Amino acid sequence: MSSIISQAPILAIILPLLGSPLCALLRGGVVPWAFTTILSALSFWISIDLLFLVNQSGPISYELGGWAAPWGIEYVIDPLSAFVLLIISGISTGVLIYARESICKEVAPSRHGLFFSAYLLSLAGMMGITATGDAFNIFVFLEITSLSSYVLISMGEKNDKRALTAAFQYLILGTIGATFILIGVGLLYLMTGTLNIADIASQFDSIEDTRPIRAAVGFLVVGIAIKLAMFPFHSWLPNAYSYAPTIITAFFAGTATKVSVYLLIRFIFTMFGWDFAFGDLPLTQLLIPFAVLAYLSMSVVAIFQDNLKRLLAFSSVAQLGYMTLGIALASETGLTAGILHIFNHAIVKTGLFLSVGAMFFVTGSTYLKDLAGIGQRMPLTTFGFVLGGLALIGVPLTPGFISKWYLVQAVLERGDMLGYGLAITMLISSLFAVIYVWRVVEVAYFKPSPDNAPKGEAPMSLLIPSWLFIAAMFYFGIETSMNVGFAEAAAAFLMGGAN
Amino acid sequence: MSFFDHYNYWIFVILFVIGLYTIMSRTNLIKKMIGLSLFQIAVFLFYITMGKIEGGTAPIFVDDPNAVYSNPLPHVLILTAIVVGVATTALGLSLVVRIKESFGTIDEEEILRQEEDSK
Amino acid sequence: MMEEFTNVFLMILLVAGALGVLYVRNLFVATMLLAAVSFLMALIFVILDAVDVAFTEAAVGAGISTVLFLGTLSLVGAEEKESKKKTVLPLLVSLIVGGALFYATFDMPKVGHPDTPVQSSRLTERFLQQSPNEIDVPNVVTAVLASYRGYDTFGEVTVIFTAGIAVLLILRQLRRRPETEPLEDAQPELPETASDQRVTPNIHDLVPHVVAKLLIPFILLFGLYVQFHGDFGPGGGFQAGVIFAAGIILYSLVFGMEYTQKLLPLWVVQLLLALGVLLYGGVGVVSMLLGANFLDYNVLASNPIAGQHLGILLVELGVGITVTAAMLSIFYGFANRSEFNKQTGEN
Numbered sequence: 001m002s003s004i005i006s007q008a009p010i011l012a013i014i015l016p017l018l019g020s021p022l023c024a025l026l027r028g029g030v031v032p033w034a035f036t037t038i039l040s041a042l043s044f045w046i047s048i049d050l051l052f053l054v055n056q057s058g059p060i061s062y063e064l065g066g067w068a069a070p071w072g073i074e075y076v077i078d079p080l081s082a083f084v085l086l087i088i089s090g091i092s093t094g095v096l097i098y099a100r101e102s103i104c105k106e107v108a109p110s111r112h113g114l115f116f117s118a119y120l121l122s123l124a125g126m127m128g129i130t131a132t133g134d135a136f137n138i139f140v141f142l143e144i145t146s147l148s149s150y151v152l153i154s155m156g157e158k159n160d161k162r163a164l165t166a167a168f169q170y171l172i173l174g175t176i177g178a179t180f181i182l183i184g185v186g187l188l189y190l191m192t193g194t195l196n197i198a199d200i201a202s203q204f205d206s207i208e209d210t211r212p213i214r215a216a217v218g219f220l221v222v223g224i225a226i227k228l229a230m231f232p233f234h235s236w237l238p239n240a241y242s243y244a245p246t247i248i249t250a251f252f253a254g255t256a257t258k259v260s261v262y263l264l265i266r267f268i269f270t271m272f273g274w275d276f277a278f279g280d281l282p283l284t285q286l287l288i289p290f291a292v293l294a295y296l297s298m299s300v301v302a303i304f305q306d307n308l309k310r311l312l313a314f315s316s317v318a319q320l321g322y323m324t325l326g327i328a329l330a331s332e333t334g335l336t337a338g339i340l341h342i343f344n345h346a347i348v349k350t351g352l353f354l355s356v357g358a359m360f361f362v363t364g365s366t367y368l369k370d371l372a373g374i375g376q377r378m379p380l381t382t383f384g385f386v387l388g389g390l391a392l393i394g395v396p397l398t399p400g401f402i403s404k405w406y407l408v409q410a411v412l413e414r415g416d417m418l419g420y421g422l423a424i425t426m427l428i429s430s431l432f433a434v435i436y437v438w439r440v441v442e443v444a445y446f447k448p449s450p451d452n453a454p455k456g457e458a459p460m461s462l463l464i465p466s467w468l469f470i471a472a473m474f475y476f477g478i479e480t481s482m483n484v485g486f487a488e489a490a491a492a493f494l495m496g497g498a499n
Numbered sequence: 500m501s502f503f504d505h506y507n508y509w510i511f512v513i514l515f516v517i518g519l520y521t522i523m524s525r526t527n528l529i530k531k532m533i534g535l536s537l538f539q540i541a542v543f544l545f546y547i548t549m550g551k552i553e554g555g556t557a558p559i560f561v562d563d564p565n566a567v568y569s570n571p572l573p574h575v576l577i578l579t580a581i582v583v584g585v586a587t588t589a590l591g592l593s594l595v596v597r598i599k600e601s602f603g604t605i606d607e608e609e610i611l612r613q614e615e616d617s618k
Numbered sequence: 619m620m621e622e623f624t625n626v627f628l629m630i631l632l633v634a635g636a637l638g639v640l641y642v643r644n645l646f647v648a649t650m651l652l653a654a655v656s657f658l659m660a661l662i663f664v665i666l667d668a669v670d671v672a673f674t675e676a677a678v679g680a681g682i683s684t685v686l687f688l689g690t691l692s693l694v695g696a697e698e699k700e701s702k703k704k705t706v707l708p709l710l711v712s713l714i715v716g717g718a719l720f721y722a723t724f725d726m727p728k729v730g731h732p733d734t735p736v737q738s739s740r741l742t743e744r745f746l747q748q749s750p751n752e753i754d755v756p757n758v759v760t761a762v763l764a765s766y767r768g769y770d771t772f773g774e775v776t777v778i779f780t781a782g783i784a785v786l787l788i789l790r791q792l793r794r795r796p797e798t799e800p801l802e803d804a805q806p807e808l809p810e811t812a813s814d815q816r817v818t819p820n821i822h823d824l825v826p827h828v829v830a831k832l833l834i835p836f837i838l839l840f841g842l843y844v845q846f847h848g849d850f851g852p853g854g855g856f857q858a859g860v861i862f863a864a865g866i867i868l869y870s871l872v873f874g875m876e877y878t879q880k881l882l883p884l885w886v887v888q889l890l891l892a893l894g895v896l897l898y899g900g901v902g903v904v905s906m907l908l909g910a911n912f913l914d915y916n917v918l919a920s921n922p923i924a925g926q927h928l929g930i931l932l933v934e935l936g937v938g939i940t941v942t943a944a945m946l947s948i949f950y951g952f953a954n955r956s957e958f959n960k961q962t963g964e965n
Binding site for chain 2 (some may be wrong): 622625628629632633635636639640645648649652656657659662666667668669670671674678679682683686687689691692693694695698699701702703705707709710711712713714716719720723724726728729730731732734736737741742745746750756757758759760761763767771772774777778780781784785786789797850854856857869870898911948951955
Binding site (some may be wrong): 066 | 893
């Protein structure tokens with residue numbers, strides 16, 4: 001048994017990674033889906049073990065190929081990466097339970113083998129980015145995730161041909177972002193002669209005042225910002241989320257951008273060091289305006305959307321602004337809020353997209369005009385959606401409230417005018433969220449259904465997983481010791497490592 | 500000799516800028532893919548230049564005990580990056596083929612116009 | 619001095635080629651210029667001692683990529699339209715980004731200096747000093763690629779596998795019917811007639827037929843040589859896979875897709891695509907079952923060096939198989955698309 005635990009870091013990743021080629025050999029029908037779900041669930045189970053293990057007995061290092069770092073590649077599981085691994089695999093498993101009936105409608109069943117193979121690659125890629133302690137290995141797994149994301153998004157074309165252009169746009173921007181990261185890693189290697197993140201970090205103090213390192217920080221931050229859809233690099237995200245198949249949107253909304261947020265935290269706090277990133281470099285001053293602009297402007301843009309998926313996508317860009325703000329505040333409370341919001345928002349947004357997916361399953365559209373009166377036609381689904389919407393606003397008892405509570409504490413902790421100003425902008429942005437959620441409520445409950453509109457609830461296989469996320473959301477919004485505890489542990493670990 | 504100290508890096512920067520500009524300024528999707536390839540090739544030059552050592556040879560052991568070898572690590576990294584590049588090209592181009600079939604054009608502006616019309 | 623002269627000359631050609639790519643309107647010409655840039659880059663890599671990389675860049679950048687671009691152009695047309703797009707902002711952004719890099723170059727260590735962090739790093743030292751004792755293959759690039767950083771290479775194989783299945787997923791879709799077109803029964807299957815004319819070659823096809831018949835065995839043989847000689851000289855699974863695929867692609871260009879797909883049906887290609895990754899990963903799983911870490915080859919045989927040799931041989935084979943299959947599945951995807959379009963009367 002002990003050997004299995006010592007292999008756990010790699011098992012969590014190679015289960016989906018090696019499962020993918022096997023899945024490509026499965027023809028179609030229900031088998032690829034079942035296979036993928038089982039692998040994802042196993043990965044989730046291992047991630048839970050890892051999280052508890054790491055929080056009890058400290059970070060784990062795993063040497064791939066038996067070569068010690070920095071010569072070989074190592075996996076490093078610390079409180080933060082374990083937490084993010086748990087989020088990715090957990091969201092994936094929940095979404096997959098939902099996928100069986102939903103995906104049959106959107107992708108021809110004969111192609112499910114290849115489709116789920118790509119899904120597994122994307123899952124393995126994200127987990128790999130999170131677990132690795134090697135800067136170049138990040139690039140490799142980033143590309144596995146990216147390439148599989150492009151194809152998964154383009155699979156929405158059966159429903160709307162704009163999925164193709166959305167995938168292409170993402171491919172261009174994503175490749176530019178990845179190449180920026182590659183240049184950043186190259187500059188770091190040029191100055192340190194190593195690729196291991198811990199090894200680079202240990203040499204960072206002596207070289208941090210050189211031009212190549214400043215350029216490296218710039219390229220890495222911009223590269224990650226593109227992948228993260230940080231304002232103003234977000235243009236790919238609304239299209240990608242609007243036209244991808246339902247389960248892909250739900251999966252990516254909960255995970256893909258979160259992995260980029262994780263990378264940003266990893267680079268800033270573990271590699272650059274807190275004092276350098278926020279002391280010598282004005283990262284706080286650079287990131288805060290973009291974060292604020294993100295949640296203010298994107299919440300406004302969300303109000304004017306006529307496609308429900310697009311509305312949620314813009315709201316995602318806004319929520320990413322909160323996470324960036326938490327990081328940019330450069331305090332332990334801010335970082336806790338940022339990490340906590342990764343978790344909370346992942347659950348909320350996935351639940352929302354799954355509810356919208358259920359509406360799409362029945363009505364065949366996500367446009368608000370076609371969803372008029374959906375509250376009467378699909379009461380359970382719509383009620384779930386509205387509850388999720390409350391979390392976007394940040395109503396108490398929802399996890400959205402908990403994240404905002406910590407974030408407000410973090411900004412007020414500064415005790416200066418900027419802090420108060422930030423708190424006010426957050427309040428305004430929450431009001432905008434009230435408006436865009438209300439728009440949906442109005443359409444759903446107070447507008448008459450169009451004639452001969454499809455009636456009836458979504459099948460149980462869609463309804464139950466959607467409600468699973470909504471229920472989980474309330475659980476983590478009320479009984480907060482677990483999510484807050486892990487986020488605090490991760491933040492404390494990172495800040496401790498920085499001092 | 501100071502000109503040659505950073506000469507390769509400057510060429511890298513020039514190629515990189517040309518590639519980036521091609522991607523951002525051209526509206527033809529294939530031209531964008533070509534620019535993307537150029538952009539990636541530039542980075543290869545950057546990495547390989549790092550590994551070069553004066554008077555060195557390729558990192559394949561020979562019998563001469565005094566031989567100086569260039570650094571193999573950047574070569575390994577760039578082999579991976581080349582593969583990633585061709586994979587991206589293949590994927591991007593197959594999307595272009597499908598876009599042409601669905602929209603009847605591969606010009607970004609015309610596609611945008613069509614997308615706006617269909618709203 | 620000679621070397622510097624060559625270097626400057628090649629670099630100038632490189633920049634000229636890149637500018638040509640940017641300004642030329644005919645996409646066919648742009649593609650050929652890109653291939654030329656790739657090829658020049660390969661030459662520069664040789665000067666910079668990166669023979670493995672040069673080999674790959676020539677085979678992939680100048681070879682496979684160009685074939686892909688040409689294949690796409692034949693499907694979508696080669697003329698670039700005059701654009702009305704404003705180009706001031708892109709120029710400004712590119713120049714700012716380039717300026718940041720240019721600013722950084724002045725603090726960079728001198729090119730070729732033996733005392734840079736890269737050259738004096740303990741990584742470099744171990745790879746160059748210890749690898750004869752630890753892995754014992756003359757080509758250090760292979761040693762680092764397949765063993766020290768074997769996990770990266772596993773990721774690389776996965777990337778190429780991803781591209782293979784991605785193209786299968788995207789290009790084997792049924793053609794979407796434009797809403798205005800009258801309904802017709804879209805047939806994914808090709809009727810026999812489509813390629814019947816090719817069975818009886820006319821006299822002009824004779825020369826390529828004969829030449830191809832003579833060449834292809836040597837190409838495949840060379841592929842095998844590159845595959846198994848990667849420990850000693852430049853080469854390895856990736857380059858071999860590309861060469862092998864090139865041989866088969868040449869066969870299909872001369873003798874037609876029909877024969878090639880009979881010889882090597884798509885399901886076989888798909889099987890091989892997965893098999894290569896599974897072989898690579900399987901080596902890792904076996905070393906885990908033997909009580910070591912993932913991809914630790916030391917435990918594969920009675921002594922570590924033999925284990926390393928066996929491990930490298932197997933994973934390189936995995937790379938070769940997947941790369942061949944991925945190149946072929948990409949090629950099949952594009953080739954079938956053109957037949958399919960011809961048949962449904964588009965273009």
